[in-house]
Amino acid sequence: MQVVTLGPAGTYSHRAAGSIADDGAVSFRESVTGIVAAVADGEFDRGGVPVENSIEGSVDESLDALADRAVSVVQEVVSPIRHALLAQGPEFSTVASHPQALAQCREYLAEHYPDVSQEAVASTARGVERAREDPSVAAIGHPANAGSPGQGAGEDGDGTLQRIAENIQDHDSNATRFLVVAPESERSEAGGKTSIVAYPGANYPGLLLELLESFADRDINLTRIESRPSGRRLGDYCFHVDFEAGLYEARAQEALAEIEEVCADGWVKRLGSYDTTHVVG
Numbered sequence: 001m002q003v004v005t006l007g008p009a010g011t012y013s014h015r016a017a018g019s020i021a022d023d024g025a026v027s028f029r030e031s032v033t034g035i036v037a038a039v040a041d042g043e044f045d046r047g048g049v050p051v052e053n054s055i056e057g058s059v060d061e062s063l064d065a066l067a068d069r070a071v072s073v074v075q076e077v078v079s080p081i082r083h084a085l086l087a088q089g090p091e092f093s094t095v096a097s098h099p100q101a102l103a104q105c106r107e108y109l110a111e112h113y114p115d116v117s118q119e120a121v122a123s124t125a126r127g128v129e130r131a132r133e134d135p136s137v138a139a140i141g142h143p144a145n146a147g148s149p150g151q152g153a154g155e156d157g158d159g160t161l162q163r164i165a166e167n168i169q170d171h172d173s174n175a176t177r178f179l180v181v182a183p184e185s186e187r188s189e190a191g192g193k194t195s196i197v198a199y200p201g202a203n204y205p206g207l208l209l210e211l212l213e214s215f216a217d218r219d220i221n222l223t224r225i226e227s228r229p230s231g232r233r234l235g236d237y238c239f240h241v242d243f244e245a246g247l248y249e250a251r252a253q254e255a256l257a258e259i260e261e262v263c264a265d266g267w268v269k270r271l272g273s274y275d276t277t278h279v280v281g
């Protein structure tokens, strides 16, 4: 199984994707759009993308890529995220990391490093590279990145970067949800959860209520609903909905038939049904 995720080596996505790769071998792209596109284009069997964090919320780029490309979702991976502050020494003037990681440590940085500037980079591991290259830069990332270059997701390191502080996320329960993306042809109806994207292509009072009632009337629990701009015009939205039922279930099929009627002027994309795994580490 060829798996692609957010790189370089040592990202949280790498750790999550490693759990689905047969031999732990994972390839990298520098954007989640690039990962979803690589799976849609048949370059890889599976892609791992972050979609949601318990502190910072949605990874919008992932949601948009899932709506736009011909892919399915075949698994979700939930992982605790425990950030470390990594640097060559205790003195630095910049902290570099993925915007999600910087945001998840917002209170810690404001309290301990109010005068240090923040630099958003493509991934936590890219921030670690910056810190290895430049002693004035610290990184926020997984503590195992204190190892030597290329050892990112492996064992604890050789002291190239010091762990200046650990567990610096603003809430102990910090966790990120990753989705495992597959070619559209591998979409499954089996699983305890389902993700869809609904684009009504219309706008009238009670439209969203109609969508939600399709689930409520059948006792289907929603775990998430997120609106994203369609990109067509201001005020025009797609709805990303996750719910606790498999597409194989009659109640899910009935709800979706009703939603397809509500979205007759738009479209409904069934990303697929899947189960959840938890990856610690």
Ligand SMILES: O=C(O)C(=O)C[C@]1(C(=O)O)C=C[C@@H](O)C=C1
Residues within 6 Å of the ligand: 006, 010, 011, 012, 013, 014, 050, 053, 059, 081, 098, 100, 101, 122, 123, 124, 125, 176
């Ligand atoms: O930069 C990384 O290490 C990633 O895997 C990306 C990402 C994200 O986009 O949310 C994944 C988990 C953490 O929430 C922080 C960053």
